[in-house]
Amino acid sequence: xxxxxxxxxxxxxxxxxxxxxxxxxxxxxxxxxxxxxxxxxxxxxxxxxxxxxxxxxxxxxxxxxxxxxxxxxxxxxxxxxxxxxxxxxxxxxxxxxxxxxxxxxxxxxxxxxxxxxxxxxxxxxxxxxxxxxxxxxxxxxxxxxxxxxxxxxxxxxxxxxxxxxxxxxxxxxxxxxxxxxxxxxxxxxxxxxxxxxxxxxxxxxxxxxxxxxxxxxxxxxxxxxxxxxxxxxxxxxxxxxxxxxxxxxxxxxxxxxxxxxxxxxxxxxxxxxxxxxxxxxxxxxxxxxxxxxxxxxxxxxxxxxxxxxxxxxxxxxxxxxxxxxxxxxxxxxxxxxxxxxxxxxxxxxxxxxxxxxxxxxxxxxxxxxxxxxxxxxxxxxxxx
Amino acid sequence: xxxxxxxxxxxxxxxxxxxxxxxxxxxxxxxxxxxxxxxxxxxxxxxxxxxxxxxxxxxxxxxxxxxxxxxxxxxxxxxxxxxxxxxxxxxxxxxxxxxxxxxxxxxxxxxxxxxxxxxxxxxxxxxxxxxxxxxxxxxxxxxxxxxxxxxxxxxxxxxxxxxxxxxxxxxxxxxxxxxxxxxxxxxxxxxxxxxxxxxxxxxxxxxxxxxxxxxxxxxxxxxxxxxxxxxxxxxxxxxxxxxxxxxxxxxxxxxxxxxxxxxxxxxxxxxxxxxxxxxxxxxxxxxxxxxxxxxxxxxxxxxxxxxxxxxxxxxxxxxxxxxxxxxxxxxxxxxxxxxxxxxxxxxxxxxxxxxxxxxxxxxxxxxxxxxxxxxxxxxxxxxxxxxxxxxxxxxxxxx
Ligand SMILES: Cc1cc2nc3c(=O)[nH]c(=O)nc-3n(C[C@H](O)[C@H](O)[C@H](O)COP(=O)(O)OP(=O)(O)OC[C@H]3O[C@@H](n4cnc5c(N)ncnc54)[C@H](O)[C@@H]3O)c2cc1C
Numbered sequence: 082x083x084x085x086x087x088x089x090x091x092x093x094x095x096x097x098x099x100x101x102x103x104x105x106x107x108x109x110x111x112x113x114x115x116x117x118x119x120x121x122x123x124x125x126x127x128x129x130x131x132x133x134x135x136x137x138x139x140x141x142x143x144x145x146x147x148x149x150x151x152x153x154x155x156x157x158x159x160x161x162x163x164x165x166x167x168x169x170x171x172x173x174x175x176x177x178x179x180x181x182x183x184x185x186x187x188x189x190x191x192x193x194x195x196x197x198x199x200x201x202x203x204x205x206x207x208x209x210x211x212x213x214x215x216x217x218x219x220x221x222x223x224x225x226x227x228x229x230x231x232x233x234x235x236x237x238x239x240x241x242x243x244x245x246x247x248x249x250x251x252x253x254x255x256x257x258x259x260x261x262x263x264x265x266x267x268x269x270x271x272x273x274x275x276x277x278x279x280x281x282x283x284x285x286x287x288x289x290x291x292x293x294x295x296x297x298x299x300x301x302x303x304x305x306x307x308x309x310x311x312x313x314x315x316x317x318x319x320x321x322x323x324x325x326x327x328x329x330x331x332x333x334x335x336x337x338x339x340x341x342x343x344x345x346x347x348x349x350x351x352x353x354x355x356x357x358x359x360x361x362x363x364x365x366x367x368x369x370x371x372x373x374x375x376x377x378x379x380x381x382x383x384x385x386x387x388x389x390x391x392x393x394x395x396x397x398x399x400x401x402x403x404x405x406x407x408x409x410x411x412x413x414x415x416x417x418x419x420x421x422x423x424x425x426x427x428x429x430x431x432x433x434x435x436x437x438x439x440x441x442x443x444x445x446x447x448x449x450x451x452x453x454x455x456x457x458x459x460x461x462x463x464x465x
Numbered sequence: 466x467x468x469x470x471x472x473x474x475x476x477x478x479x480x481x482x483x484x485x486x487x488x489x490x491x492x493x494x495x496x497x498x499x500x501x502x503x504x505x506x507x508x509x510x511x512x513x514x515x516x517x518x519x520x521x522x523x524x525x526x527x528x529x530x531x532x533x534x535x536x537x538x539x540x541x542x543x544x545x546x547x548x549x550x551x552x553x554x555x556x557x558x559x560x561x562x563x564x565x566x567x568x569x570x571x572x573x574x575x576x577x578x579x580x581x582x583x584x585x586x587x588x589x590x591x592x593x594x595x596x597x598x599x600x601x602x603x604x605x606x607x608x609x610x611x612x613x614x615x616x617x618x619x620x621x622x623x624x625x626x627x628x629x630x631x632x633x634x635x636x637x638x639x640x641x642x643x644x645x646x647x648x649x650x651x652x653x654x655x656x657x658x659x660x661x662x663x664x665x666x667x668x669x670x671x672x673x674x675x676x677x678x679x680x681x682x683x684x685x686x687x688x689x690x691x692x693x694x695x696x697x698x699x700x701x702x703x704x705x706x707x708x709x710x711x712x713x714x715x716x717x718x719x720x721x722x723x724x725x726x727x728x729x730x731x732x733x734x735x736x737x738x739x740x741x742x743x744x745x746x747x748x749x750x751x752x753x754x755x756x757x758x759x760x761x762x763x764x765x766x767x768x769x770x771x772x773x774x775x776x777x778x779x780x781x782x783x784x785x786x787x788x789x790x791x792x793x794x795x796x797x798x799x800x801x802x803x804x805x806x807x808x809x810x811x812x813x814x815x816x817x818x819x820x821x822x823x824x825x826x827x828x829x830x831x832x833x834x835x836x837x838x839x840x841x842x843x844x845x846x847x848x849x850x851x852x853x854x855x856x857x858x859x860x861x862x863x864x
Pocket of ligand 1: 350351355626847
């Protein structure tokens with residue numbers, strides 16, 4: 082049992098926290114959001130230089146050989162800064178899928194490019210009718226002559242789908258529209274004929290896209306992972322994503338909590354700091370408890386993210402997502418409440434944390450969705 | 466004890482319902498249902514329709530255009546209006562400054578302002594809060610000095626809702642800094658076109674433009690714009706803040722939003738070929754709110770009934786209970802309205818005139834997350850929920 086960081090991990094954390102403190106204050110973030118891509122290409126290049134874009138990849142592929150703990154440290158710092166760059170989409174999900182399911186050729190072609198900051202990916206798994214059900218895939222890839230495929234369908238709310246060079250798309254190669262079996266993953270060039278990308282800002286200031294595929298022709302090398310049995314792969318990548326956003330949420334929550342505590346100490350009403358009111362002290366404590374519960378589950382998610390036992394892994398990741406969703410909802414709402422009118426404004430950072438936390442709940446399934454998964458899998462503790 | 470409305474009350478409800486069905490412009494109703502932004506023209510048009518029917522200010526005394534309805538009738542009217550769903554007449558005029566002028570204003574003020582409030586010829590806004598004075602309103606600093614036949618006003622108000630549309634602002638100002646803070650406050654009516662007034666918008670986190678800062682720089686206000694007596698402004702403000710009792714819980718609004726939620730849950734896919742309404746857990750979450758809302762409705766009816774018995778003419782602390790629970794319920798419904806669309810809460814879709822892009826996801830999804838964000842205000846404004854709890858603790862529980 083050891084929750085301590087290694088020396089290297091501490092250095093990494095300090096470096097990323099410093100980077101966020103220096104390059105990601107509120108005004109800079111606002112300016113980055115105004116750039117054409119909706120984030121800062123300069124920061125992206127800097128992440129590449131610092132090795133962050135190769136963090137989870139083996140050294141042989143141009144990476145640093147980090148574990149989920151390193152990813153957690155980065156995401157937590159990014160959460161504090163409300164970082165806009167597509168780290169989750171490209172490095173965690175895209176890179177994760179390549180490492181978990183890619184052929185040697187695919188890995189060698191793409192992973193070093195990601196690490197250098199020259200290739201961006203997005204994982205297009207959601208569909209309008211599916212809500213949070215990963216197996217509900219109506220997009221089809223039918224076999225074509227020469228071993229290739231023809232891809233047709235539509236994907237929705239694809240994170241950073243509008244700035245990706247390549248998309249990784251779940252599609253049905255066999256089976257009925259909602260079966261677990263029969264799903265395969267494909268690498269698709271975002272510029273390919275028949276691909277239409279409609280990008281848009283999200284309510285928390287990031288970017289996403291609706292993407293349509295009309296008879297997009299793919300070569301046999303486009304297949305990523307096993308044909309017809311791609312759902313396990315997708316789920317493993319999503320679990321990496323859940324661990325990452327759990328850490329991001331913890332970063333955002335702790336920054337928001339600190340902001341609130343500062344405000345309680347400095348805002349005066351009735352001639353005293355409002356933090357002297359016991360009602361508010363207790364609320365701040367409840368928020369702190371919610372934060373620490375979330376932090377614990379973020380650690381659990383990180384430690385379980387690569388577990389071999391799929392059932393155990395998925396249960397724990399779902400449990401983490403439930404806790405994160407609930408803590409974030411409570412802490413976010415109370416932070417706004419304790420700020421009074423100031424918390425409601427666009428000009429103040431609290432609202433931006435609040436919005437990001439609300440949207441993290443909708444990523445990869447909300448708290449209700451994952452609570453149902455936990456319950457249906459028998460819960461976390463076996464009956465006596 | 467009898468829960469039923471009398472036959473007369475039922476007939477009245479039918480009459481009111483029919484009126485809302487026939488008189489409410491469809492474009493306004495649609496915006497209300499969709500939770501989209503109403504512009505000034507919508508609010509003015511609707512209040513004028515109400516006024517033409519004689520129903521813009523039911524609570525006012527009959528001589529100033531009130532309807533003379535019983536508390537139960539007023540309750541029914543409110544409830545039906547919220548469920549139509551129709552916009553409320555502009556509260557700053559009808560429920561706030563109007564009753565203050567009626568109770569404490571001069572004859573000239575009554576004759577000039579009251580008809581204009583009814584017909585929304587003047588758009589009023591509320592200048593109470595200041596940067597340093599929110600919950601602790603009595604600490605306000607905006608200064609009004611008597612100079613000959615006018616007051617000279619200097620200072621700043623903030624969070625002023627819809628000041629950008631306003632013709633008039635009613636303000637709490639400090640006329641005497643030398644006495645106890647509550648006793649040095651006066652209630653002034655100020656023309657927004659006066660030289661020296663600057664309005665600066667504050668954008669809320671949902672992107673909305675509904676609140677403002679209002680700056681006063683040597684603004685001359687005729688002395689006749691003082692309401693009542695100098696130094697009594699605090700009493701008038703307390704009267705104003707406690708005045709509206711039955712509307713405060715917004716039970717009708719929550720009912721209407723729950724209806725909308727169920728409508729969307731029947732449309733919204735839940736994955737696996739099901740709809741959200743097929744999801745038992747989601748239905749239970751809605752039902753839990755419905756139970757709370759029913760209890761609140763009963764609580765509200767108890768308040769209405771007590772009012773009918775004439776038991777409490779003064780604002781009573783029960784209104785704090787209505788505000789507390791009413792705000793929590795509205796916020797809970799807004800959460801489910803965001804959750805119901807799942808990932809499609811995410812796309813940002815401007816709610817603007819002239820925005821013609823096809824919707825992302827369902828056409829109803831756009832306003833749902835922004836409304837959730839925006840409705841956090843309900844537990845902050847009009848006396849925050851913490852302040853309401855303080856009131857109950859003190860005034861009801863004697864703690
Ligand atoms: C959208 C919106 C519209 C508004 N419209 C108007 C308007 O048109 N006109 C107008 O005059 N004002 C308006 N307001 C202002 C509103 O009335 C104030 O925001 C409110 O009174 C709270 O004041 P504050 O924002 O300064 O918060 P503060 O008073 O600084 O409160 C901060 C936090 O401390 C808590 N707190 C304060 N005192 C105590 C205490 N004694 N015990 C326990 N907790 C306490 C509060 O509950 C809150 O959580 C509006 C506000 C909003 C958000």
